[in-house]
Amino acid sequence: MSDGTPPPSSRAVPRGAADVDVVIIGGGVNGVGVARDASMRGLKVALFERNDLAFGASGNSSGMIHGGPRYLAYDPAVTETSCRDSGHIQAIAPHLLFRIPFLVPVERSARAKVMLTLMDAFFQAYDEYQPLKRGKPHARLTPEELRQLEPGLRGDMVGGISFDEWGIDGARLCTANAIDARERGAKIFVGTTIDSIERREDTGEVVAVRYRDLRNGRTGRMTTSSVVNATGAWAPITASLSGLESHRARLRPGKGIHIAFDRRLTNYAIAARTIDDRQIFLEPWQNMSIVGTTDDDFYGDLDDCTATSEEVRYLIQGIARVFPAIRSSRIIHTYAGVRPTLFAYGPLEDALSREHQVIDHAAHGAPGLYSMIGGKLASYRLFAEEMADVLSQRFRLGATCSTHKSFLPGGDRTVDPFQLATRLEIDAVAARRIVYRHGSRAERIEERIHERPREASVVCPCEPVLEAEVRHAVAEEMARSVDDVSRRTRLGLGACGGMRCAARCGQIVAEERGLPPRFGREMALRFLVRRARTRAVGLGPDQARQEALAIATVRAELGVADLQLDSQSESEPR
């Protein structure tokens, strides 16, 4: 929905005079979603991403396109749109989805019976929406049934509820959208920041953006009549680049952290409550388990947002009440993202609306500039559609949205992973993971291996990731560093934290990009130290030993003395 005032100008904005029709800032799910939608409607699009695709909240979420049962009580519209769009995403990218059944145990207390009945009724209402996302209806379970399903459950329970959600790899979703947009003509610039949004002095209209490649310092200017600010939590900063006051794109930034464990600890996601009665969960996700999440106002550096040990402690304490084995489980990393929730002064973070909103800054004297505020992963496509509708109206295109009707790259047909494994003589798990991430595009990786059989070698043994996929990520998916490859392929996110693969991956990335090898070593080191920082907040006694060994290993093999973590910018040759 649009801010509304004043009504959009009645005259159509001419196309063709500028380099592109629209510049989108932000490579999160909303930005790439708009880039895809606008490209499909025939607009000339350029997208700039300061860090990497899915660098912020999109790649650091719980990894679910859930229907948001949490919002049902006070924001049923969010639940409905989330469920409907969850269904659309399943239809266009079936390879990226996996089912996550939830269990919600109810602890014995004076109000427990009433609570369980209320929940039963509540999920009865949620069942109404389940068909929209092909979910199963809920079930009411006895304590015995709960324990049978998840033997690790502990505590005095009166019963519980099960319901159904869908998991997704947010980074893959972003990558798929970005690739599709690019194949439809959009220009995508990753690692490139916008320095300023230029406007006409008289009318205030947007005329151009100035950009700078953060890794080699190269700058440029691109003319455009429209700019979409899809930078999530960065939105106020981005808006201020046009000379507007930052509060014109105001939001309430909410930090959420997640903890990843070395394996799938449970088959079902388990909901639990924190000491301050917030709902959190332990969720099986891809090949690990994830605990999430927190929701706290955040005013720190958005480019460097990490979980703290206090946050880890708080979540573990909550989960341990229903699933005590979590204490002895092994944390392999943590991650954090900042939600761009709609601004409201007063409510607790959890009670903030997950609605989304397009702000037309014409109201603030900046015609052609729009900010996308709020939203959630599950409804990104709808949000992008609303934004593209505004652009469509602006250019008098008359084209309607079809992003829910055409497949995302790789979603068009299925590839049998076992046959792929046989054809390539690779491990079946590796083949299965390639098919999950790339759908039918797995065949492009297969082609690479047919041409150069040596690329079938395993780079990351934990995930596992093959050399061909690493090269594919650099050549076809805009990855420029080990971090980027890791986001696209999950390389180095397994139990060893990249100890066995980062250096090798750095060599490959440097080679693919035509950089001298020392850049490969440097990006590998950066990756290793960043991973270590996200681990350090959740180290157990035995892991501390392993961590000390990891430090010794990295020192012996790569050396850390010349590593300056904060000097990423302007380090690469132009």
Added chain:
Amino acid sequence: MSPSSRRRVRVVVVGSGFAGLGATQCALDAGAEVTLISAGIGASSFYAGALDDEPWDVLERAAATLRAPLVAPSIDPDMLKITRSLDLFSIPDEGAMLPRLATTAGVLRSARAHDRALLDLNRARGRAVLVPRADRAGWDADSMVRCLREAWSSTGEPSEGPSGAPSFEAVSTPVLRFDEERDIVDADLAARHDDPSRLAWLSDRLSEEIARRGAERVAILLGPWLGAARSRADELSDRLGVPVGESLAATAATAGLRFEAARTELLRTLDVRTIERRATSITAQAPGLERRRFVVDLEGAEGIPCDAVVITSGGLVGGGLRFEPAEHAAAAEGADHVRTALVVRPRFEGARLSLGLDIGPASSTHGPVLDDRGWPTGATDGALERAGVLVGDDGRAAPFLYAAGDLAFGRRRTVLSAVRSGAAAGWAATRAALAAVASVSTP
């Protein structure tokens, strides 16, 4: 009283890694009767084959900043004696050019000394260094060659002439004999080369390659595969008449295996009683003329009375220190999860011993918080590297109680630093015990 009528002082050394060996030898030299207690080697068996005093990366960075040449700094005589006694290392003299080693990640690094199996690229100056391709995870000869070429050129040394840069080249000489060798770990492949016939096979393959090249001067760089019981690199070099050696891989554990073998051999020749058990606690005894000061209690055996103790049971890697993060305390319902690797139990007043985890400035009331300090960055040490017991210069943690190696707080976690701190603690512990015995015996 004459010295001969005094009873011999007994020093117990806990731990038999680099620091423990240093302490053992110096305590013996100082005249103690030494008992060595060890349940196995920790961090020392994970060393990668390079011996540093200061960390190599810090040293190289300093040299680059000062534009100073990388020459071998002086080495303490005790340190030299101990490392030589292992008969494992190549140790250049003070002032000589520092050895240059290649890592499998394609990094060129210097070292003060190194396992003789590793190829010092200084020996390959003016030669073509051949790196055989092998279809093994983590081994990419082409990529290594590319990285090493660049690394050498960035040293700024002359590239031409007999003392010029080695040239690096990937070659297709077979080095794996059987298909399954693509998947076995480095240490297993290394152990296969302990078999003379297998080594001969490898030698034949390499000699074919050398013959193919005619008069060209070459050297051969392999993975960490040249022997687990001892280095087979010298033997290969002799057979082929060219320098042959390993590259350094920190996760390979091959060099660690060779260290363990050398240590076992060394202990056999020393006059030391070795007990392969875990030390569980150290108990102070009431002072008395004939009574030893401590008993080192063992797991499953009678304790060892002694006059002084040197503990070298390792830092976090070796297992001598246990890290108890606040996360665990917060999540646990009871307190039974708190375990300590080594307990020092003072039984008498005045014997206040302070052993345990001390992580210095990173401590909070709940324990160390590692959020930003766990790992080193740049020239700053990480908190996990610095965990340890507070000791004096000679390793003294409490009267007659010494700590050395990674267990001691504030030390660089390098092999030579461990040897040196072990040696210092061995001397100091023995001298202190001798002095105490002398003062008690003197009327």
